[in-house]
Amino acid sequence: MTPSWPVVSVAAISLLQVLGVLVGGPLLFGLMYKVRCRLEGRVGPPIRQPLLDLRKLARRERTRPEHASWIFPLAPLVLVATTLVIAVIAPLLAAGPAFGWSADLFAVVYLLLLGSVALALGALDTGTAFGGMGASRAMTIGALSEPALLVAILALSVPAHSSNVPVIIIRSLSHPLWLATPERLLALVAFLIVIVAESGRLPVDNPSTHLELTMIHEAMVLEYAGPDLALVRLGGSMRLVVLLALFADLFVPWGIATAPGAGHLAVGLVATVAKVAALGVALAAFEVAMAKLRLFRVPELLAGAFVLAVLAVVSALVMP
Amino acid sequence: MRLSILARRWRAHPTAVPAPEPGSPAVEAAAGRNRGSLQLRHVDAGSCNGCELEIASIFSPVYDAERFGIRLEASPRHADGLLVTGPVTRNMAGPLRKTFEAVPNPRAVVAVGDCARNCGVFRGAYGVEGSVADVVPVDLEIPGCPPDPAAIITALRGLAGT
Numbered sequence: 339m340t341p342s343w344p345v346v347s348v349a350a351i352s353l354l355q356v357l358g359v360l361v362g363g364p365l366l367f368g369l370m371y372k373v374r375c376r377l378e379g380r381v382g383p384p385i386r387q388p389l390l391d392l393r394k395l396a397r398r399e400r401t402r403p404e405h406a407s408w409i410f411p412l413a414p415l416v417l418v419a420t421t422l423v424i425a426v427i428a429p430l431l432a433a434g435p436a437f438g439w440s441a442d443l444f445a446v447v448y449l450l451l452l453g454s455v456a457l458a459l460g461a462l463d464t465g466t467a468f469g470g471m472g473a474s475r476a477m478t479i480g481a482l483s484e485p486a487l488l489v490a491i492l493a494l495s496v497p498a499h500s501s502n503v504p505v506i507i508i509r510s511l512s513h514p515l516w517l518a519t520p521e522r523l524l525a526l527v528a529f530l531i532v533i534v535a536e537s538g539r540l541p542v543d544n545p546s547t548h549l550e551l552t553m554i555h556e557a558m559v560l561e562y563a564g565p566d567l568a569l570v571r572l573g574g575s576m577r578l579v580v581l582l583a584l585f586a587d588l589f590v591p592w593g594i595a596t597a598p599g600a601g602h603l604a605v606g607l608v609a610t611v612a613k614v615a616a617l618g619v620a621l622a623a624f625e626v627a628m629a630k631l632r633l634f635r636v637p638e639l640l641a642g643a644f645v646l647a648v649l650a651v652v653s654a655l656v657m658p
Numbered sequence: 659m660r661l662s663i664l665a666r667r668w669r670a671h672p673t674a675v676p677a678p679e680p681g682s683p684a685v686e687a688a689a690g691r692n693r694g695s696l697q698l699r700h701v702d703a704g705s706c707n708g709c710e711l712e713i714a715s716i717f718s719p720v721y722d723a724e725r726f727g728i729r730l731e732a733s734p735r736h737a738d739g740l741l742v743t744g745p746v747t748r749n750m751a752g753p754l755r756k757t758f759e760a761v762p763n764p765r766a767v768v769a770v771g772d773c774a775r776n777c778g779v780f781r782g783a784y785g786v787e788g789s790v791a792d793v794v795p796v797d798l799e800i801p802g803c804p805p806d807p808a809a810i811i812t813a814l815r816g817l818a819g820t
Contacts, residue, residue, distance in 0.1 A: 375670075375724065376667070376668045376670060377664075377667065377668070378667070378719065379667040379670050379719040380670055380672070380718075380719045380722045380724065380725070381670045381672055381722050381724075381725040382722070382724055382725060383724050383725060383726075383727055383729075384725075384727075387694075387695065387727055390693065390694045390695040390727060391695045391697075391727075393693070393695070394691065394692055394693065394695045394738070397691070398738070398762050398763075398764075399762035399763040399764075400762070401735060401760075401762050547732070548730070548732040550732065553732075556732060560732070560733040560735065560736075561733070561735055562735065562736075563735040563736065563762040564762050567735070567736060
């Protein structure tokens with residue numbers, strides 16, 4: 339282990355990560371929608387459109403369903419807060435022991451899950467048919483994608499002897515060949531499928547649908563208005579940034595800062611932004627070419643991800 | 659071959675849409691609020707679907723209303739206002755009022771097409787309650803039977819402030 343990092347640099351990294359996730363989330367959604375529009379032959383809204391939407395929503399009236407309790411307004415706050423905690427502790431720009439032992443992959447996964455559960459409870463709290471339907475669907479998908487993610491993480495943590503993200507990153511930087519082993523490649527595919535499912539993108543969920551009966555995430559947030567809706571949208575985009583940045587760190591770690599200092603940090607920032615943007619563009623292009631899966635086919639896709647993750651673990655255990 | 663098609667599509671050639679004239683105080687206030695972001699909930703209050711075809715086409719690659727920050731939403735809670743088409747029939751007067759009340763304040767109502775403005779050819783028909791303005795307060799009217807997609811976008815740009 340390298341000696342611990344100066345406090346100033348750790349604080350700067352955390353601050354940069356929080357700001358980057360807060361602003362980068364909406365901008366990533368804007369970029370992905372721009373790519374989608376262009377591939378469909380449209381100019382589309384400007385990349386900063388999600389930020390304009392958030393600014394306007396923040397000033398609008400906050401409505402609350404007649405029978406909703408305190409859970410309803412709390413859910414968007416929990417969603418954003420858990421994602422912010424991840425943005426503080428996860429090594430998105432720099433990997434070092436300075437992040438302590440809090441940057442554990444299991445902690446990150448369960449913080450993300452806490453946000454999803456809060457949103458599902460908020461949707462149930464509205465008492466509307468679509469809220470309950472969306473919540474039940476989201477929890478079904480969550481219950482299937484979460485084991486796949488956990489087993490994929492297990493596959494990554496077996497060779498590194500740790501589920502701590504910086505340790506895994508540092509190990510893969512020092513053993514570049516490890517990135518091409520079967521367990522990494524299998525875990526990579528499982529991870530990708532789970533990211534698509536967890537962030538509610540095609541082919542699992544269609545974020546731009548207007549048909550309530552096909553909705554999953556959108557059905558849960560139908561009742562939110564004004565600042566609450568702004569928080570839900572912001573939280574959703576921040577989650578995608580965090581997931582993509584973690585994916586980039588775990589599977590393409592080059593460029594991430596491994597030593598304190600402004601120079602290393604600048605390289606890490608540029609590398610992470612570039613990797614997340616590239617992943618977002620690839621995801622958007624993939625979405626244009628995909629149709630949404632029928633809801634009853636989604637478990638098959640997630641079961642496939644789970645099988646791949648299990649194979650990754652087996653491969654990690656038998657071929658050390 | 660496929661790549662050249664993709665490249666042509668990527669460049670995108672939407673029709674030029676004229677910028678809006680200065681509108682009424684209500685429209686100017688909405689433009690100041692929205693500043694480049696306008697989401698509307700569409701309500702068909704009894705339309706013949708002519709206006710719906712034109713509204714669908716404003717989001718096509720030809721007219722591309724989304725480049726001005728204009729979007730349709732699935733929930734009135736997410737919307738800044740309503741886009742109402744058709745004369746208000748007796749069965750749709752209640753749902754229209756309820757949808758209007760479900761939109762958070764401040765809210766705007768756009769009446770699209772001659773039927774929404776003054777019941778058009780359906781004026782006096784037994785199933786018609788009245789024009790949109792008879793049921794909910796209207797801030798902006800778009801004439802035409804059906805209105806030209808470019809005219810719809812120009813009017814909505816006034817509301818969006820783009």
